Amino acid sequence: MPAAPRSGRLVAYRKRPLTSFNDFGLVEPITRALRDEKYETPTPIQAQTIPLALASRDVIGIAQTGTGKTAAFALPILHHIVRKRLRPERKACRVLVLSPTRELSGQISDSFMAYGRYIRPLAVTLAIGGVPINRQIRSMSHGVEVLVATPGRLLDLVDQRAVRLDKVEVLVLDEADRMLDMGFIHDIRKVVAMLPKDRQTLFFSATMPQEITRLADAMLRDPAKVAVTPQATTAERVNQRVILVEKSAKNTLLAEVLKSEKSDRVLVFTRTKHGADKVVRVLEKAGLRAEAIHGNKSQNNRERTLKAFRDGSLRTLIATDIAARGIDVDGVSHVINFDLPNIPESYVHRIGRTARAGAEGVAISFCDHEEAAYLRDIEKLIRMSIPVENRRTGRPQEAHVQRAAPHQHKKHGNGGGKGRNHRNGQRHRSHAEPRNGGGHRPQHAQGNGAPQTAPKGEPTAMQNVTFMREPRRQAGHRAPR
Numbered sequence: 028m029p030a031a032p033r034s035g036r037l038v039a040y041r042k043r044p045l046t047s048f049n050d051f052g053l054v055e056p057i058t059r060a061l062r063d064e065k066y067e068t069p070t071p072i073q074a075q076t077i078p079l080a081l082a083s084r085d086v087i088g089i090a091q092t093g094t095g096k097t098a099a100f101a102l103p104i105l106h107h108i109v110r111k112r113l114r115p116e117r118k119a120c121r122v123l124v125l126s127p128t129r130e131l132s133g134q135i136s137d138s139f140m141a142y143g144r145y146i147r148p149l150a151v152t153l154a155i156g157g158v159p160i161n162r163q164i165r166s167m168s169h170g171v172e173v174l175v176a177t178p179g180r181l182l183d184l185v186d187q188r189a190v191r192l193d194k195v196e197v198l199v200l201d202e203a204d205r206m207l208d209m210g211f212i213h214d215i216r217k218v219v220a221m222l223p224k225d226r227q228t229l230f231f232s233a234t235m236p237q238e239i240t241r242l243a244d245a246m247l248r249d250p251a252k253v254a255v256t257p258q259a260t261t262a263e264r265v266n267q268r269v270i271l272v273e274k275s276a277k278n279t280l281l282a283e284v285l286k287s288e289k290s291d292r293v294l295v296f297t298r299t300k301h302g303a304d305k306v307v308r309v310l311e312k313a314g315l316r317a318e319a320i321h322g323n324k325s326q327n328n329r330e331r332t333l334k335a336f337r338d339g340s341l342r343t344l345i346a347t348d349i350a351a352r353g354i355d356v357d358g359v360s361h362v363i364n365f366d367l368p369n370i371p372e373s374y375v376h377r378i379g380r381t382a383r384a385g386a387e388g389v390a391i392s393f394c395d396h397e398e399a400a401y402l403r404d405i406e407k408l409i410r411m412s413i414p415v416e417n418r419r420t421g422r423p424q425e426a427h428v429q430r431a432a433p434h435q436h437k438k439h440g441n442g443g444g445k446g447r448n449h450r451n452g453q454r455h456r457s458h459a460e461p462r463n464g465g466g467h468r469p470q471h472a473q474g475n476g477a478p479q480t481a482p483k484g485e486p487t488a489m490q491n492v493t494f495m496r497e498p499r500r501q502a503g504h505r506a507p508r
């Protein structure tokens with residue numbers, strides 16, 4: 028078993044001979060289930076996290092959905108359950124997994140059941156909102172090994188004295204940054220205050236903004252840190268482009284793009300639930316079938332829609348960031364940002380929905396005048412400029428939102444290329460500064476007197492943009508389920 032890294036040290040994934048699941052010393056019922064699942068090689072996050080978690084270390088894992096992080100925490104937890112057999116106490120759970128969305132929680136609970144199918148007895152309960160609480164109360168009455176919950180519903184259950192948290196041996200916090208975005212931090216602190224101090228904590232987040240670091244500091248003891256990709260990078264290959272468009276023309280443009288792009292599954296993001304419903308109606312008028320998924324839909328409706336999207340009978344799914352979080356659909360060929368997100372990390376999460384499992388994906392973003400600043404924040408975060416096509420009809424100076432040098436697209440993170448060191452940010456400044464003469468980003472580009480830097484004409488060709496080698500492929504990930 029590899030030695031555990033020292034506290035706080037960031038363990039970046041290096042190319043090395045990949046271990047097999049047999050190297051971890053997991054108990055036989057688990058290795059048998061992994062054979063059923065046809066998992067042969069651990070993914071990088073699994074290769075790093077599993078030995079640490081088996082050694083009872085607290086772990087901070089910086090990893091996105093799609094990297095295999097669920098098994099990274101579920102396997103050592105199940106191993107622990109088998110090795111230390113205890114009868115769960117009434118209303119208590121031995122393992123608590125907190126996740127931000129119903130969908131993600133459902134997937135996590137399914138994974139525990141799949142990896143634990145030969146472990147008996149093993150009770151896994153899902154406690155999520157949007158479904159009646161009584162069944163959850165009943166299934167907690169005799170206690171369970173694993174409780175997977177969203178924070179709001181968990182607190183409801185605790186308030187109703189249906190769940191007690193004083194017997195938790197392992198806490199998993201999944202997608203911590205998303206919990207922050209969704210306003211769950213307060214709930215999480217409340218839950219953590221009810222847990223025994225003497226426990227193991229496994230903490231996962233795609234990004235580590237300051238507030239998340241503070242939360243981790245408060246929750247973990249001497250944690251080991253593992254990371255499979257640098258922050259804010261995601262899929263291996265995403266063809267990205269931006270279409271500058273008037274706000275009022277977005278509907279027509281979407282219908283046009285859906286008709287012209289050769290696509291299998293298209294995930295369209297809107298900023299609001301209302302916006303998602305509106306897009307569905309507009310597409311229907313244009314003769315295109317689409318369904319929306321968001322928090323106002325019933326759980327049944329969401330599940331039906333997701334199933335249709337998964338099995339290919341529904342080609343276009345409209346989602347808000349929150350609803351899309353945790354949706355595990357591998358064959359998304361296109362992500363369309365109908366609205367640009369105001370949180371740049373959300374862009375990374377969104378485009379990470381495509382180009383999964385080694386496939387190539389396309390991400391097209393519509394950007395109206397008011398979203399110019401969002402686009403620049405995104406480019407700053409991903410440290411690259413995105414090819415642009417201008418469909419705006421506005422005054423010429425309005426086009427200042429466009430970048431100066433779309434020809435500079437190049438592999439991210441290779442550090443090569445004279446004078447284009449992406450890592451130190453020079454690359455980004457090279458297209459950001461000349462536009463507004465000082466590096467300060469105006470909220471709106473109209474009439475700001477910025478120098479016109481690039482002639483507008485033919486649309487820029489779509490280009491391949493490589494972020495990082497994708498962990499799933501390195502690790503021989505399975506094809507989409």
Ligand code: AMP
Pocket residue numbers: 065066067068069070073091092093094095096097098355502503504505508
């Ligand atoms: P996750 O990031 O946990 O959502 O996992 C993403 C997908 O990868 C899921 O469909 C898993 O079933 C699959 N997966 C996880 N680990 C492995 C592995 N070692 N080999 C093949 N597939 C895996």
